[in-house]
Amino acid sequence: MSITYLEAIQAAQDRALAQNESVYIYGQDVGSFGGAFKATKNLAAKYPGRVIDAPISEDAMVGSAIGATAEGMRPVLEMQFADFSTVAINQICNQAATQFWRTGVPCPITVRLPSGGTEGGGPFHSQSMEAIYAQYPGLIVLTPATVEDAYSMLLEAIAIDDPVVFCEHKYLYYHLKADQLPSKNLPVGKARIARAGKHATVVTYSAMVHEALRAAEALEEEGWQIEIVDLRSVKPIDTDTVLASVARTGRLLCVSEAFPWGGVNAEVIARVTAEGFHLLDAPPKRLNAKDTPIPFHPDLWKTHRPASQSIAASLRELLRY
Amino acid sequence: MAEADIKDTNPESRDSASKYQTAFRYMLLARIFEERAASLYRAGKIMGGVFMGKGQEAFSVGLGLALDHHRGDVYGPLIRDQAGRLAFGEPLIDAARTYLGSVEGPMRARDGNVHRGNIAMGLIPMISHLGSHISVVSGRLIGKRFTGQTGAIGGVCIGDGGTSTGAFHEALNQAAVEKLPLIIAVADNQFAYSTPTSRQFACKDLVDKAIGYGIEGHSIDATDLSLCLDTFEQAATRARDGQGPQLIIGHLLRLCGHGEHDDACYISAEKKQQAFGGDCLDLARQQLIEQDWASLTDIEQWTAKIQEEVEQATSSAQREPGPDPFQESWQALSTQRLAEGHTRA
Numbered sequence: 015m016s017i018t019y020l021e022a023i024q025a026a027q028d029r030a031l032a033q034n035e036s037v038y039i040y041g042q043d044v045g046s047f048g049g050a051f052k053a054t055k056n057l058a059a060k061y062p063g064r065v066i067d068a069p070i071s072e073d074a075m076v077g078s079a080i081g082a083t084a085e086g087m088r089p090v091l092e093m094q095f096a097d098f099s100t101v102a103i104n105q106i107c108n109q110a111a112t113q114f115w116r117t118g119v120p121c122p123i124t125v126r127l128p129s130g131g132t133e134g135g136g137p138f139h140s141q142s143m144e145a146i147y148a149q150y151p152g153l154i155v156l157t158p159a160t161v162e163d164a165y166s167m168l169l170e171a172i173a174i175d176d177p178v179v180f181c182e183h184k185y186l187y188y189h190l191k192a193d194q195l196p197s198k199n200l201p202v203g204k205a206r207i208a209r210a211g212k213h214a215t216v217v218t219y220s221a222m223v224h225e226a227l228r229a230a231e232a233l234e235e236e237g238w239q240i241e242i243v244d245l246r247s248v249k250p251i252d253t254d255t256v257l258a259s260v261a262r263t264g265r266l267l268c269v270s271e272a273f274p275w276g277g278v279n280a281e282v283i284a285r286v287t288a289e290g291f292h293l294l295d296a297p298p299k300r301l302n303a304k305d306t307p308i309p310f311h312p313d314l315w316k317t318h319r320p321a322s323q324s325i326a327a328s329l330r331e332l333l334r335y
Numbered sequence: 336m337a338e339a340d341i342k343d344t345n346p347e348s349r350d351s352a353s354k355y356q357t358a359f360r361y362m363l364l365a366r367i368f369e370e371r372a373a374s375l376y377r378a379g380k381i382m383g384g385v386f387m388g389k390g391q392e393a394f395s396v397g398l399g400l401a402l403d404h405h406r407g408d409v410y411g412p413l414i415r416d417q418a419g420r421l422a423f424g425e426p427l428i429d430a431a432r433t434y435l436g437s438v439e440g441p442m443r444a445r446d447g448n449v450h451r452g453n454i455a456m457g458l459i460p461m462i463s464h465l466g467s468h469i470s471v472v473s474g475r476l477i478g479k480r481f482t483g484q485t486g487a488i489g490g491v492c493i494g495d496g497g498t499s500t501g502a503f504h505e506a507l508n509q510a511a512v513e514k515l516p517l518i519i520a521v522a523d524n525q526f527a528y529s530t531p532t533s534r535q536f537a538c539k540d541l542v543d544k545a546i547g548y549g550i551e552g553h554s555i556d557a558t559d560l561s562l563c564l565d566t567f568e569q570a571a572t573r574a575r576d577g578q579g580p581q582l583i584i585g586h587l588l589r590l591c592g593h594g595e596h597d598d599a600c601y602i603s604a605e606k607k608q609q610a611f612g613g614d615c616l617d618l619a620r621q622q623l624i625e626q627d628w629a630s631l632t633d634i635e636q637w638t639a640k641i642q643e644e645v646e647q648a649t650s651s652a653q654r655e656p657g658p659d660p661f662q663e664s665w666q667a668l669s670t671q672r673l674a675e676g677h678t679r680a
Contacts, residue, residue: 038481064481069512071505074470078509081409081474084454085482104464104502109471111667112462116446119454120669152667175669203673250675 015194020187022161023053023126025195026168027090031061034088037172038064040075041092041126050094051128051187072098076105079123080113088122088172096127096181097141110177111152120175124168129157130183130221130271131303131319136310142220142270142303145277147179148249154178155249156202159223161192163246166199174202181248183221190224205252207259211241214265214332216325217256217282219245222269228322233329240329248278256282257290264295265332271319274302296335301328351561352628358400358422358564359619359629360637362392365418366616367638368427368645372434373595375649381434383447388415390558390590391522393615395419397563398490398520398583401571404457407479407487411459411472414449415522415589416492425451425458427644431652444658459491466493466502469519473506476515488516488574490567495535496527498544507580511548516574518567518581522557524589525611529601542584550580557585558611560619586611 017025030037039054045067048055058065068075072093079089093099099106106125113121131140148155154176158164164182171178200206208223209230216226223244230240243259245251260266266286268279279300286298301320309315369387376385388395395415399422402408410423421427432440433451442451442460452460457475461468472489479487497503498521510517521541525532538544545552553570555562563585570581588611592599606612623629629637666674 036481069505069508071509073467073502074473074505074509077467077470077502077506078474078477081459081471081476082478082481084475085478085484087478087481101501104467105470108462108464109467113460114669115667116442116450117452117454117460118443154668154670154673174673176673250673 016191017161017195018188019161019164019182019190020051020053022165022192022195023168023182024055024057026165027054028057028060030090030169030172031057031064036086036088037090038066038087039090039092040066040068040079042068042070042094044092049092051184053092053126072102073105076102076123076125077109080105080110080121083121083123084119088124090124090126090172092126093128095139096129096143097138099125099127099143103146106147106153106177106179107150111150113152114176115152121177122175124171124178124180126180126182128184129181130185131308131315132184133312133315134310135308135315137307140308142181142272144179144181144248145272148278152177153249154202154247155181156247157181157219158246159183159186159208159220159244161190162196162199165195167202167246170202181220185221200246203247203250203252205246205255206244207255208242208244209240211239212263213238213240214267214329215241215243215256215259215263216267216269216329217243217245217259218269219248219278220271222271222320225320225322226269226325229325229329232322232326238329238333245278251282251285253285253289256286257293260286260290261293264293266294266298267325267328267332268298268300269320269325270302272302274300274305277302296332299328299332301325352626354400354564355560355619355623355628358393358396358560359623360641361396361399361422362418362560362616362619363637364421364427364641364644365392365395367641368430368648369417371645371649375435376595380653382436385434385595386414386449386593387591387595388417390588390614391415391524392418393560393563393619394520394522394557394585394587395492396422397567398492398518399423400564401518401567402488402490407457407484409457409459409472409475409487409489411461411468411489411491413461413468413492413494413497415494415524419492420458423458424456425453427648428652429453431648432655435649435652436657437652437655438658439655440652464502465497466500466506469493469503469506470509473510473513473515473517476517477513486575488518488571490518490520492520492522494527495521495523495525495532495541496530498541499535507544507548507550507582510580511550514577514579516577516579518570518574518583520567521582521584522587523584524587525606526589526602528593528597540584542582545582548580548582550582551578552582552584554584555586556611557587558613558615558618560615560622587615588612590614
């Protein structure tokens with residue numbers, strides 16, 4: 015048996031709906047059509063009345079989900095593309111994220127964001143929004159890189175009492191496969207060592223984990239052992255695991271598909287330099303997408319985002335220092 | 336507040352007299368409390384702002400009284416709904432504590448003035464982004480539908496300016512699609528801060544929007560308390576009976592600034608002489624007397640009692656402790672293990 019990253023997301027929602035009657039799914043085309051990417055395939059028929067098509071109203075989708083939590087519901091929202099969540103950013107960041115702190119009443123919503131670039135996606139179907147949401151207090155932001163994490167972290171997201179922004183990567187939807195779904199996994203909030211090494215650490219997440227793994231293989235042929243930390247969760251960041259890795263390697267490269275200004279890379283580097291300056295043998299480096307909108311043409315897109323070759327090149331520079 | 340004797344012998348008109356009296360007293364309580372809050376603001380005792388419902392009390396109380404939180408009804412008030420909040424059942428002390436920054440208040444001094452609520456009671460704690468509370472109330476109705484709580488309705492209030500937001504449009508359309516038992520009260524008070532309605536929308540009457548959404552609409556003179564009470568009561572019945580969202584436009588004039596920091600120099604004296612420019616509280620007082628539902632002495636007694644109640648609430652809130660930054664958890668998540676507050680940088 016083999017299961018894709020996308021099928022794992024469907025399976026997690028299936029299990030959540032089966033296990034907990036308070037779970038419902040709301041989003042555009044998620045009903046009998048099964049979602050633009052088929053992440054809710056067959057669920058409307060299996061759980062009548064609990065997988066509901068929404069009008070093209072991201073603000074009202076999230077607002078109503080917030081209200082439903084006060085009646086004991088645990089809504090799972092599908093944004094058709096992460097990029098469209100900007101329409102709902104007010105409800106997510108100002109309404110959902112502030113509720114517990116203002117009132118003491120938790121707001122357990124899960125907002126699924128089909129994120130990241132794919133060939134031909136262009137400026138408005140390719141964005142990586144995690145840093146924007148991570149910046150706001152009151153939100154948890156998850157970025158699964160594996161089939162196992164897509165499944166177990168989505169189940170955990172739905173069970174968490176706080177609002178969770180679940181950034182699932184579209185590039186991984188069909189290409190990433192696992193033999194089976196996990197029965198247990200690391201909890202949310204813990205990073206994973208995706209590859210052990212001793213010469214440099216790459217801290218990354220989501221689709222970039224796989225690009226970094228390919229870069230590490232290339233560098234292994236040159237005699238370098240690269241350690242890769244998959245953050246899994248960008249809010250909170252597992253700073254301890256990152257620092258422990260940097261303590262082993264003395265060198266840090268942060269890789270993210272998001273735009274370069276601020277963001278997860280900047281945050282990790284700030285933490286490592288502030289809390290582990292003495293561990294560093296070289297200035298930390300970061301590699302992001304370029305500071306332009308995301309291009310449509312595949313040849314431009316491939317250069318716009320970090321990829322195994324550019325990661326390998328950055329690592330070589332880091333190791334030369 | 337003591338009931339005044341109602342001499343009418345006809346039970347139906349006695350009921351309306353009693354309801355009118357109740358509504359009037361909530362309006363009076365709201366007005367006197369807000370005037371006290373404004374004076375505390377001017378004295379530097381209240382930080383941030385004070386937002387008054389002066390001129391809007393009849394419309395506000397109409398919605399508040401039409402809802403019953405004991406039946407599971409949900410209320411999403413906005414900044415000029417002190418009267419509606421009281422009628423819905425929010426204790427006066429919650430208002431005083433939130434304005435005065437007491438940690439005993441529902442928002443524990445983390446949020447202030449009109450940004451207060453009580454989620455368990457069905458009172459939505461508004462955020463400042465206009466229109467965004469409507470879909471939250473809708474969501475509670477959707478949640479009630481899922482959990483089989485039948486018979487409950489929701490009510491939200493918004494101003495003319497708030498109808499220009501995307502959130503308002505998305506929420507009304509969503510409520511219509513879901514056929515929710517939701518009353519949307521739009522207080523068209525002729526100004527959004529300083530912007531007149533001519534710069535806000537181009538339709539003749541905001542009630543015309545109801546046709547576009549496929550919902551029922553009503554447009555009323557919101558300075559007339561009787562009309563407000565009847566309209567909201569009928570709308571509540573229709574919503575409970577499954578007739579879907581009810582849009583009620585109340586025409587009135589804001590008789591104060593946007594907040595106490597604003598002298599409302601842009602509202603001309605003539606405006607107050609024009610249609611809907613009257614003070615609903617004065618008009619209701621006249622009505623009470625003309626209908627022989629209360630005497631001047633009754634009203635004076637109510638006023639004295641209310642003043643005492645307001646004084647008690649504000650002075651008690653002032654004596655309570657404010658927040659202690661050193662005792663504050665500074666954590667925005669309920670899941671403690673995932674909070675980032677420990678960041679050592």
